[in-house]
Amino acid sequence: MNIRDLKYLVAVADHCHFGNAAEACFVSQPALSMQIKKLEDTLGIQLIERTNKSVFLTEIGKLVTQHARDIICRVEIMRDIARQAKDPYSGELRLGVIPTLAPYLLPHIIPGLTRIFPNLKIYLHEEQTDHLITKLKHGKIDAALFGLPLIDEDFIALPLFEEELVLATPFNHALSKRQSIRHSDLKNKTLLLLEDGHCLRDQALSLCHIVNASADKSFQATSLETLRHMVASNAGITLMPKLACRANDGICYLPFASPKPTRILGMIWRPSTAKTILLENMVGQIRKLMIKQKMVKIINTPIICRKTNTHKKSD
Numbered sequence: 001m002n003i004r005d006l007k008y009l010v011a012v013a014d015h016c017h018f019g020n021a022a023e024a025c026f027v028s029q030p031a032l033s034m035q036i037k038k039l040e041d042t043l044g045i046q047l048i049e050r051t052n053k054s055v056f057l058t059e060i061g062k063l064v065t066q067h068a069r070d071i072i073c074r075v076e077i078m079r080d081i082a083r084q085a086k087d088p089y090s091g092e093l094r095l096g097v098i099p100t101l102a103p104y105l106l107p108h109i110i111p112g113l114t115r116i117f118p119n120l121k122i123y124l125h126e127e128q129t130d131h132l133i134t135k136l137k138h139g140k141i142d143a144a145l146f147g148l149p150l151i152d153e154d155f156i157a158l159p160l161f162e163e164e165l166v167l168a169t170p171f172n173h174a175l176s177k178r179q180s181i182r183h184s185d186l187k188n189k190t191l192l193l194l195e196d197g198h199c200l201r202d203q204a205l206s207l208c209h210i211v212n213a214s215a216d217k218s219f220q221a222t223s224l225e226t227l228r229h230m231v232a233s234n235a236g237i238t239l240m241p242k243l244a245c246r247a248n249d250g251i252c253y254l255p256f257a258s259p260k261p262t263r264i265l266g267m268i269w270r271p272s273t274a275k276t277i278l279l280e281n282m283v284g285q286i287r288k289l290m291i292k293q294k295m296v297k298i299i300n301t302p303i304i305c306r307k308t309n310t311h312k313k314s315d
Contacts, residue, residue: 073139096144
């Protein structure tokens with residue numbers, strides 16, 4: 001039994017297909033199948049059930065795979081410790097970002113981070129929160145940028161900034177001439193929202209509940225850009241993060257009167273990671289880079305959050 005065989009097992013568990021698992025591991029399907037069979041022979045148990053149409057883990061196979069993931073993650077941590085001991089600001093960083101943040105934040109920070117950390121290669125993963133958390137747990141990414149706080153997750157989290165949410169309306173909408181929007185202005189209004197899995201949908205629904213507004217049930221967008229085009233085409237109104245607002249796009253972006261709806265963005269990582277020095281430094285650098293944009297409120301508190309269950313999870 002070796003680390004390579006455990007990686008093959010995890011790949012089969014992830015893909016439920018020998019061919020796809022072999023491709024992900026950069027080996028031939030016969031080679032991967034042979035090593036999985038050798039692993040089963042070594043352990044004396046059946047890990048995978050094979051049929052003509054499907055491949056899936058046995059019950060004991062699921063348990064063994066969980067331990068295999070943990071072993072692989074710990075081995076990677078050992079390697080990271082060795083690399084970080086030589087130079088904590090070099091090597092690779094796999095960074096996850098939620099879709100409602102990635103296209104609007106990354107252009108502001110990636111050029112600066114590349115300049116500040118010239119020996120660091122940053123690989124970006126854009127996915128919704130649940131997928132990023134799974135990848136973070138399994139060691140497939142090193143850290144992630146998304147909404148705080150988390151719920152029942154044993155991660156270290158540092159806040160970066162607070163971002164205001166504004167109301168986006170077509171130019172000819174009845175609210176478009178307002179200087180600011182009161183919560184009462186949305187009473188009985190219908191808002192276009194993102195599909196399930198996005199934090200902005202949850203936040204918009206919370207606001208709708210407070211102001212007696214409702215979500216448009218006939219349409220759910222997959223991205224903020226889709227929402228933008230829908231609003232510009234006079235299909236409705238929505239909430240938009242301030243970083244995502246653009247000039248001359250056919251939309252009126254109206255600030256709310258106090259209390260303003262906002263979201264807090266931050267970075268999270270595993271407490272066991274060897275990249276803590278790098279990540280803490282990177283949080284500070286991102287804050288400095290975003291101060292120049294003057295579109296968000298920087299949060300400089302050094303509070304480290306863990307396992308909080310006082311708020312609903314964001315994405």
